Amino acid sequence: MLKRLFPHPLLSLTLVATWLLLVNSVAINSIVFAVILGLAIPAITRPYWPDMPRLRRPLVVVQYVFVVLYDIVKANIDVALIVLFKPRRDLRPAWVCVPLEIRTAEAITVLAGTITLTPGTVSCDLAEDGHAILVHCLHAPDPDAVRDDIKARYERRLKEIFE
Amino acid sequence: MTDLPFWAEIAVSVFLVIAGVFGLVGSYGLIRLPDPMTRLHAPTKATTLGVGGVLIASMIFVFATEGRVSLHELLIALFLFLSSPITALFIAKVHLHLREDQSTLPQPSDGLGWAGYTVETPARGVRESLDESDDAESR
Numbered sequence: 001m002l003k004r005l006f007p008h009p010l011l012s013l014t015l016v017a018t019w020l021l022l023v024n025s026v027a028i029n030s031i032v033f034a035v036i037l038g039l040a041i042p043a044i045t046r047p048y049w050p051d052m053p054r055l056r057r058p059l060v061v062v063q064y065v066f067v068v069l070y071d072i073v074k075a076n077i078d079v080a081l082i083v084l085f086k087p088r089r090d091l092r093p094a095w096v097c098v099p100l101e102i103r104t105a106e107a108i109t110v111l112a113g114t115i116t117l118t119p120g121t122v123s124c125d126l127a128e129d130g131h132a133i134l135v136h137c138l139h140a141p142d143p144d145a146v147r148d149d150i151k152a153r154y155e156r157r158l159k160e161i162f163e
Numbered sequence: 164m165t166d167l168p169f170w171a172e173i174a175v176s177v178f179l180v181i182a183g184v185f186g187l188v189g190s191y192g193l194i195r196l197p198d199p200m201t202r203l204h205a206p207t208k209a210t211t212l213g214v215g216g217v218l219i220a221s222m223i224f225v226f227a228t229e230g231r232v233s234l235h236e237l238l239i240a241l242f243l244f245l246s247s248p249i250t251a252l253f254i255a256k257v258h259l260h261l262r263e264d265q266s267t268l269p270q271p272s273d274g275l276g277w278a279g280y281t282v283e284t285p286a287r288g289v290r291e292s293l294d295e296s297d298d299a300e301s302r
Contacts, residue, residue: 021238076185076212083192083205093201097269116248117211122203123248124255125277132271136255138196138204 008046010055012038057160064157071118071153079120082139094140096121098147099132102155107162108133114154121146171227175220182216189213199258207251214243 019034020026055061082091102108112123112133120138127133140146167175192205218236225233259268259277268277 018238018241021234024233024235072211079192079204080185080188083188083195088195088197091197091201093198095268097271099271112252113244113248116207116251117244120204122200122207122251122255124252124259127271128276128278130278134268134271134277136200136203138201 008042008049011042015041055161056163060157060160064154064161067153067157068114068118075118075120079138082120086139092139092141094137094143094146096135096137096140096143096147097132098135098150100130100155101151102159102163103130104162105130107158111150111154111158115150118154121150167224167227171223174223175227178216178220178223182213182220184213185216186210186213199262200255203251203254203258207247211243211247215240 016031016034016038019037020030023030100108100111102111108126108130112126115121115123115133115135120140122136123133124136125134135146135150137143137146189206189210193202196202196205218239222233222236225231259280264280271277
């Protein structure tokens with residue numbers, strides 16, 4: 001019964017929290033509406049998302065969020081410095097192919113988003129079989145180091161979280 | 164003018180100035196960087212901190228003037244983090260199709276190509292079926 005009511009408890013919780021943030025108040029009527037949304041949306045969208053992955057290591061999720069936030073700040077400063085001070089001829093843009101060990105679609109999506117948000121890299125395409133991701137680097141004198149960095153910093157943690 | 168405590172005035176100003184600087188640098192990068200792919204980097208990153216700075220300033224301002232914690236801003240940040248990589252991906256894909264081809268890119272190791280080139284896109288499929296119907300009519 002509980003399982004049918006909450007097919008994705010985490011999704012329901014996220015929806016409730018999002019709605020409460022949207023209305024920006026914790027009044028009884030907004031909580032009631034938030035719970036209604038939290039029940040209805042997962043039930044309606046369930047057929048489209050049959051095997052939603054569960055998060056295995058909640059603590060690693062928290063750690064991942066902070067690592068990414070730190071990297072975003074660092075990325076902003078790095079990119080700003082490159083834009084302002086690096087002469088064009090010293091710029092070394094590069095395409096990098098990052099082979100993936102993670103296989104869950106959701107994990108790959110999170111990884112691609114993270115890559116785009118962090119130091120001088122944008123994820124551009126996925127291999128046909130989903131086993132590699134194409135990344136463009138703004139300034140990468142050493143493309144292999146970028147690849148290893150992505151694998152060690154993000155992919156390892158995502159693998160722990162999703163698989 | 165609302166009566167803002169001194170510490171809040173300083174903090175709000177600092178975050179607004181930081182945000183402004185990063186927003187400006189991000190936009191300047193659009194002009195300065197040499198080609199479409201590198202240009203993509205400046206606005207997707209530098210502006211994240213630009214918007215983030217405004218949001219933090221807004222949270223401090225609300226906290227100092229009304230004494231409540233406003234969490235609206237976290238939601239804006241969340242939606243930004245969801246939408247900005249997707250926008251960047253769209254632009255990158257267009258660039259891949261118009262300006263690059265398989266020979267200028269590193270290939271994935273297992274011999275299959277990048278999905279953007281090898282998988283039949285719906286748009287292409289639609290066009291082909293339209294062409295076929297045109298042929299059928301002309302015959």
